[in-house]
Amino acid sequence: MLELIRTNDPVLISFVESLLRDAEIGFFVADQNMSILEGSLGILPRRVMVDREEAERARQLLRDAGIEHETRPDNDNG
Known part of the structure; x- marks a missing residue:
């Protein structure tokens, strides 16, 4: 699994969970x-x-929702 976001904001986490679940x-x-x-x-x-x-696909979903600044850099090297 890859890290999509890291935050202390419970509202943001709830929003992202909802977006991902709906998609x-x-x-x-x-x-x-x-x-x-x-x-x-x-x-x-x-x-x-x-x-x-x-x-x-998840990163694109967050971009579309206007919260792309919350995503973690893609550090997957393999």
């Missing part, structure tokens, strides 16, 4: 349960992960 793109929110350990302070960022095969 039927599989995803996983990593570090979501870390909020329990940090006391829900929002210090630790959550990561939205997508399958390699869906990464470009």
